Amino acid sequence: MKRLERLTALLSFLQSRRYAGVRELEEKFGVSERTIYRDLRSLDESGVPISFEKDKGYFIVDKYFLPPLAFTLDEAKSFIFMERLAEKYTDKEVFGHFSSALEKIKNKLKHYQLEDIELLESNIGTYIDSNYTPKYIHLTEQAISNKKVLNISYKDIRGNRTERTVEPIGMTFYSQTWHLIAYCRLREDYRDFALSRITAISLSNEYITEKRLSLSEYIKKLEEAEQD
Known part of the structure; x- marks a missing residue:
C-alpha cells in the first residue's frame, strides 16, 4: 500500500473507531510503530484534529468529517x-437530512452526469397507501443512537390506549x-x-x-421461539 493510500485508509479507520491504539494500527496496516507515528503526525499537520487519551489511544475530535468523496455515476444513481x-x-426530518446529503453529491458531479441523474429522477417513483x-x-433514531429512554402513548389494535416508558433497542x-x-x-x-400506532412520543x-x-x-430469539 502506497503512503497516500495508507494515510487515507488511516483517516477512515480512525473515524470509524472511538479510539485506536498504536499496536492496533500497526497490525491493521502492517507497518512499524515508527511509521504509524509518522503518519499520525502527517495527518495532524494537514489539519486533521487528532488527539490522544492515555490508556485509550488516538482519536479524531468530534465534528470532523472527511471531505466529500468522489462517486462514480452508477454509485450516484x-x-x-x-x-x-x-x-x-x-x-420529514430524516428525509430532509438525506436530501441535503444527496444535494452535496450532485454538486460534485459533472454537468453531463447530472443530466443522467435528473433523467433518472423523473422516471423513478414509489406508490403506497396515501394514508400512510x-x-x-427521527426522534426514535435519536433515542436509539444516544441510548435514551422514550415515553410514548400507544394505541393497540383494539383501540386501547396506554402510556409506556420504553428502552429502545432498534427499529425494523x-x-x-x-x-x-x-x-x-410496564410489561x-x-x-x-x-410507529403508526404511537399517538405521542x-x-x-x-x-x-x-x-x-x-x-x-x-x-x-423470535426465530428460535417459532422453531420450538
Missing part, C-alpha cells in the same frame, strides 16, 4: 432509488410501517410497537443503564 424510498418511508404518513422516526420495517423494538417497563418484557433525559438485547439478538 443508486442514491436516487434510496431517495425515493426515503421520501415515502421516513419522516411516517412519523417519529415490515407490513408497510416502521416498528420500534423496545424493552417495555417488563420486550415489545414491538408500530417524547425523548426523556434518562439514559438506559440496564444491559438489553440487541436488535439482532431479539430477532434471533
Whole structure:
C-alpha cells in the first residue's frame, strides 16, 4: 500500500473507531510503530484534529468529517432509488437530512452526469397507501443512537390506549410501517410497537443503564421461539 493510500485508509479507520491504539494500527496496516507515528503526525499537520487519551489511544475530535468523496455515476444513481424510498418511508426530518446529503453529491458531479441523474429522477417513483404518513422516526433514531429512554402513548389494535416508558433497542420495517423494538417497563418484557400506532412520543433525559438485547439478538430469539 502506497503512503497516500495508507494515510487515507488511516483517516477512515480512525473515524470509524472511538479510539485506536498504536499496536492496533500497526497490525491493521502492517507497518512499524515508527511509521504509524509518522503518519499520525502527517495527518495532524494537514489539519486533521487528532488527539490522544492515555490508556485509550488516538482519536479524531468530534465534528470532523472527511471531505466529500468522489462517486462514480452508477454509485450516484443508486442514491436516487434510496431517495425515493426515503421520501415515502421516513419522516420529514430524516428525509430532509438525506436530501441535503444527496444535494452535496450532485454538486460534485459533472454537468453531463447530472443530466443522467435528473433523467433518472423523473422516471423513478414509489406508490403506497396515501394514508400512510411516517412519523417519529427521527426522534426514535435519536433515542436509539444516544441510548435514551422514550415515553410514548400507544394505541393497540383494539383501540386501547396506554402510556409506556420504553428502552429502545432498534427499529425494523415490515407490513408497510416502521416498528420500534423496545424493552417495555410496564410489561417488563420486550415489545414491538408500530410507529403508526404511537399517538405521542417524547425523548426523556434518562439514559438506559440496564444491559438489553440487541436488535439482532431479539430477532434471533423470535426465530428460535417459532422453531420450538
